[in-house]
Amino acid sequence: MSTQENILKVRLDAPAHGGHCVGRHEGRVVFVRHGIPGELVSVAVRDDGEKARFWRGDVVEVHEPAESRVTHFWPQADALAAAARGVLPVGGAEFGHIALEAQREIKSQIFIEQMQRLSGLDAAELGFTGVRAPAGESEDALGWRTRTAFAVDSKGRLAMSPFRSNELIPVQEMPLAHPQINELKLWELPLAGISRIEVAAGSGENPGALVLFIEDGTIAGAAGRAAKRLPEGTSAAALTQVPGSLTDGRGALTRLRGRTWLAESVAGMDYRVTGEGFWQIHRLAPEALVARVMAQLEPGYGARIADLYAGAGLFSAPLAAAVGDDGMVLSIEGAPGTSKDALKNLREHKQAVIVQGRVEKVLGAQLRERNTTLDAIVLDPPRTGAGKQVVSAMGKSGAKKISYVSCDPASFARDSADLLRAGYRLDAVEVLDLYPHTHHMETVGLFVRH
Template sequence: MTGTMPSMGQREVAEDAVVPEPVLLVLDVGQMVHGGYCVAHHLGRVVFVRHAIPGERVVAQVTDAGPSVRPWWADTVQVVRASEHRRAHPWKLADSLRAYRIGRRPVAGAEYGHIVMDHQRRLKAQVFRDTMTRIGRVRPDELDIHVLGRRDDEPAGLHWSTRHQFRVSPSGRLSLPVHRSPVTVPVRNAPPALPALGELPLWDLDFSGASGVEVALSGHTREAMVRVLATPQVAASMGALQSRLHGWRGQLSGLPDHVSAVVALPPRQPGGEAELIGLRGEDWLPERVSSGRYGTRAFRVSGDAFWHPHRDAPAVLVESVMAAADPRPGHVVADLYAGAGLFSAFLAEAVGPQGAVLAVEAAARASQDARQNLRDLPQVAVLHDTAERATAGWLHEPGLPPAAGGLGGRRLDAVVLGPPHAGAGPAVLGRVHRLGPGRIVYVSANPVSLAHDTRHLAELGWRLDAVEVHDLHPNTHRMVAVCRFTRR
């Protein structure tokens, strides 16, 4: 439903017209969908509204529309009829209502912040269930979903994140992006971050010549690392690069001793890895993962290697994956998209010296991290390879010994995979199916790609046997699911 509010300057919009700014719509808000949007309608057109709650009536400002974009996107700027689950946003720069009152748009990264925590999780459960039934074709009665949160995140959902990506403003200051926009907003804090980030003197430094700055904080030690991402223009000129390196090194020299710093140059070819230039300290962080059931292990994680950002996520997901995979002494397990070896380490301890774990990782530095992190476990073979090539190789040469990265003629008991955002895809899943494991454990932070892969596995004869969904990104639409698939 739409209405008019002349006092706010609303203009009627033709269905196919390019929308002038600002255009305000009064919308009755429907269900939440993946991405942090609620669905509403205006003149028969779908409008995806952020910063709203299902059941509300809001005034929304159109942020993206035109003849080439069938859906419109909009931000809530005023609440006409509020949900009982609405609260004051805990992060001022991400608060849409406050941002529009002072003439700007909110920064991205807390699109659920206006919703009380328990209802955030109910909405995530609904989005997960809807996505899996609509795309994954899972029957609703097979999905009893309760999103599991962390008690330490209550009540505000702040100070949990160990990984942060900043843009650099035209004046060289750390900034955060606006959703679906090239606009950035300079910042002097990041409330989702662990408090240690706010203690670093980064906010007044001049990072001109960089496209972004990444800050990684160790979840359970003092160490931190700053990665300065040089622009292609700076990287292409030796003189410009040397000048910028001198400036960045001087500015970062004032950081505490436990903070390292590197400069990352853009990859020389698509899909390649950044070249690193050290400014101070190591180019990796120490991490420690402690599980009450499976013990404690130490890891080194390079700055560009994937690591789940919530401080508790590694331990939470280890326990969930281990329960789903159920590794026993002597088992053979493949860990695809293994990263720095988080799951492989605990799987290897469970299968013991008579078992085998094949850890496959395509990124060079992450693969090196895994090799270092798993060096005390001779039952692990680390393969620097893609999941596509590794699984194809196992099918082609099933007798290749584990020490050489093969199965040694043995059957896989389980496959654990945590693919990137786009999912594993039919090619990898088809080969995994042909390898004949007893179970597949799938870790996903994207319910859409998970649903597509779930449907493909169902077509191959697998069923979704168990699901755990964790709220490891409070105040955002993101969630992490651990799914177990078994043969029908």
């Protein structure tokens, strides 16, 4: 924790992208976490060098609380409780001190500001009326994460890190995690020799859970010993770093018990997702996003559609079913292991073309090779967005519609500006609160060619 001379009293102003509020001290901007706009707070300042363009800090005391401030549901992520113990709060629930409706209002303000500043678009003119919870969300918005990761500290305890820190804080139950994950009681396992754990809960028939142990190489067989203590019916695998392996460049995947993949079911379609493969983490996200993408693109029989950053084929499968045997779905994914999952998930759809590679290199080459153009595109890029090269390739594809699924409003806004320059207009946009109690949000935008 910071020493006393690094504690500042500031009035918090507007929310900023990334989970902060803006504060000012003697003309210096301070990005403050764990506060609410309008509050008067004491902030423990970090990154506070004299030459720094701005400072960062965490709220350690609230002098004038906002009406929307509530007791944090997770003491280890509560900045005030952590400060009282002389430690940092763990990351992953930085909005847990804010009432849910107020969280969504703050996210709405951030989305509007990012769109205006980075794309020049007025979100209200596009029909944006605010960040909304997905249908079926629980009243407290807990237990939604079907995928989560933990570290292991030097004493072999399950742990998580604070924001922008390498410190490890021991944890037990993670309130945002799906109940299936907490029921595993990973904190009771012998974890010496494990550096990291990734765990997922499935949604298909007899879904169960899959635990991936990443070994640090110091203790032989560490993952196997931990796996034996898991509840009956839980699958487990070990990841050992091997240069040149085919598991998304991360290491060799070894089955320890059960399967190395999880069954997922979305809108009547079944998928398998192997080990560390990407899948939407909110329990309601896959179905909610598929419904919106299909409604935006309205794929007809015989249509030619590309699914970029396609993952295991969440969107590719329903699109392939819709375009039928005379259509084409070009499913492009960069990660080798996840692309293999797409091959299995789409094996019954001969009209699906699965290609592993970088989107900016593969999209144009595939269309030229097949001497064809596209009717539509769906893309769900990483947090950094698609970028100018991919936007350029989409613009040359012939696609009249683009359904863009984004987990970051800043990269969505930047790509929106590039798509406007490429001849598209943003016809509709919706933002879903698929990351409650965090600053993240999910945007689905429909771009239409002029």
